[in-house]
Amino acid sequence: MYDYLIVGAGLYGSVFAYEAIKKNKKVLVIDKRDHIGGNIYNENVEGINVHKYGAHIFHTSNEMIWNYVNQFAKFNNYVNSPIANYKGEIYNLPFNMNTFSKMWGVVNPEEALAKIEEQRKEIKGEPKNLEEQAISLVGRDLYEKLINGYTRKQWGRECTELPSFIIKRLPVRFTYNNNYFEDCYQGIPMGGYNSIIEKMLQGADVQLNVDYLANKEELDSKAKKVIYTGPIDAYYGYSLGTLEYRSVRFETEIMEKENYQGNAVVNYTDYETPYTRIIEHKHFEFGTQEKTVISREYSTEWKLGDEPYYPVNDSKNGELYLKYKELADKEEHVIFGGRLGEYKYYDMDKVILSALEMCDKLI
Known part of the structure; x- marks a missing residue:
C-alpha cells in the first residue's frame, strides 16, 4: 500500500513526490506518456536540449523557490529577450x-x-x-x-x-531594457529540465505509459490518497461539460547550419504567417553545435485527444470549472493540483509553490 498515488510526472507531481519521500512516505508516480517531466520535458537532438512542448524559461522573484530549484540543477544566466x-x-x-x-x-x-x-x-x-x-x-x-x-x-x-x-499582464516599459521578465531570478537549468525531475523522483516508484482513468479502480486501491494532475473534467467523465483549451502543434526541424535566427524566440505577429513563433533551442543554453534545431509553433483549437495547453479563461469556462471544483472539494481521498487539475495557467515557480503548500497542508 502506497501513501500517495501521484497521477502525472510533471512539475507539480514531481515536487509533491520529492517532499513526500523526504517525510518517509511511500509514493507511486504514474504518467500516460512514455517519459517523465510533463511539458517541461527536454529531448536531446544533435546534442541540443529541445523543449519538446514549447519554450520553458524559469523565472521567479521568490528567493525561496529559486533556492529550492537550485538544489537540483545549476542554472545559466539566460535572459528572455524575444x-x-x-x-x-x-x-x-x-x-x-x-x-x-x-x-x-x-x-x-x-x-x-x-x-x-x-x-x-x-x-x-x-x-x-x-x-x-x-x-x-x-x-x-x-x-x-x-x-x-x-x-x-x-x-x-x-x-x-x-x-x-x-x-493586462503585457509588460510595457519606458526604458531600453529588453528583458521580458522583471523577476529577480531567471535562467535555464544547465543540462535541461530532465535532470531536475529525475532527482525529484528518486525514491519513488515510477510507471510510464499508464492511463489512470482507464485503470482507475485498480490504481486507486494501491494508495491511501491520490494526487491528480490531469484534466479535472476528464476525471469526472466530462459529466458537466467539456472545458475548453487551446492546443499547440510543433513542427521541429534539424538544420544544417550553426545559427538560423540569432535568437531563441521570434514571434511572427502578422496574421498571414501560419505559425505564431519559431524557437531555436540551442540559444537557451548558448550552444555552439554545428547544427541547429528549430520548432515552429502552430496554435490550434483543442479537441478531445489533443494535448491541452492554455485554458480558455472566459466566463463560460470559468463557471463550468467552478462546478467541477465543487465536486472535487467533496473528495476525501483525491487532491487536484497543477494547471490541468486546477484549470489554470501556471508559471513554473507558481506550480512549485502550489505543490509545496499542498505538501505542508497534507503531510
Missing part, C-alpha cells in the same frame, strides 16, 4: 523604448508616452475587450502590428471577442 517579426520588420519585446523608437522614431520616454496618449484617446471608458485593452495600453499602431494578428492566431478568435484581462 523579438517580433512583422512582415520582415523586427521589433523588440516586451514593448519598450527600442520598440517605440523603431515604430515611431521617438528617442525618449516623453515622446513615446505622448504618442501612446494620442492614440489611446479612441478608447472611451473602461476597455470592454482585448482589443480596447491593448489600444489603451500601447496605442493603435503597436496593436495592429504586434498584437492583433498574433493574438488571433493564438486564441483562434477575434480580439474583440476576447476578455480584456488576457492582455
Whole structure:
C-alpha cells in the first residue's frame, strides 16, 4: 500500500513526490506518456536540449523557490529577450523604448508616452475587450502590428471577442531594457529540465505509459490518497461539460547550419504567417553545435485527444470549472493540483509553490 498515488510526472507531481519521500512516505508516480517531466520535458537532438512542448524559461522573484530549484540543477544566466517579426520588420519585446523608437522614431520616454496618449484617446471608458485593452495600453499602431494578428492566431478568435484581462499582464516599459521578465531570478537549468525531475523522483516508484482513468479502480486501491494532475473534467467523465483549451502543434526541424535566427524566440505577429513563433533551442543554453534545431509553433483549437495547453479563461469556462471544483472539494481521498487539475495557467515557480503548500497542508 502506497501513501500517495501521484497521477502525472510533471512539475507539480514531481515536487509533491520529492517532499513526500523526504517525510518517509511511500509514493507511486504514474504518467500516460512514455517519459517523465510533463511539458517541461527536454529531448536531446544533435546534442541540443529541445523543449519538446514549447519554450520553458524559469523565472521567479521568490528567493525561496529559486533556492529550492537550485538544489537540483545549476542554472545559466539566460535572459528572455524575444523579438517580433512583422512582415520582415523586427521589433523588440516586451514593448519598450527600442520598440517605440523603431515604430515611431521617438528617442525618449516623453515622446513615446505622448504618442501612446494620442492614440489611446479612441478608447472611451473602461476597455470592454482585448482589443480596447491593448489600444489603451500601447496605442493603435503597436496593436495592429504586434498584437492583433498574433493574438488571433493564438486564441483562434477575434480580439474583440476576447476578455480584456488576457492582455493586462503585457509588460510595457519606458526604458531600453529588453528583458521580458522583471523577476529577480531567471535562467535555464544547465543540462535541461530532465535532470531536475529525475532527482525529484528518486525514491519513488515510477510507471510510464499508464492511463489512470482507464485503470482507475485498480490504481486507486494501491494508495491511501491520490494526487491528480490531469484534466479535472476528464476525471469526472466530462459529466458537466467539456472545458475548453487551446492546443499547440510543433513542427521541429534539424538544420544544417550553426545559427538560423540569432535568437531563441521570434514571434511572427502578422496574421498571414501560419505559425505564431519559431524557437531555436540551442540559444537557451548558448550552444555552439554545428547544427541547429528549430520548432515552429502552430496554435490550434483543442479537441478531445489533443494535448491541452492554455485554458480558455472566459466566463463560460470559468463557471463550468467552478462546478467541477465543487465536486472535487467533496473528495476525501483525491487532491487536484497543477494547471490541468486546477484549470489554470501556471508559471513554473507558481506550480512549485502550489505543490509545496499542498505538501505542508497534507503531510
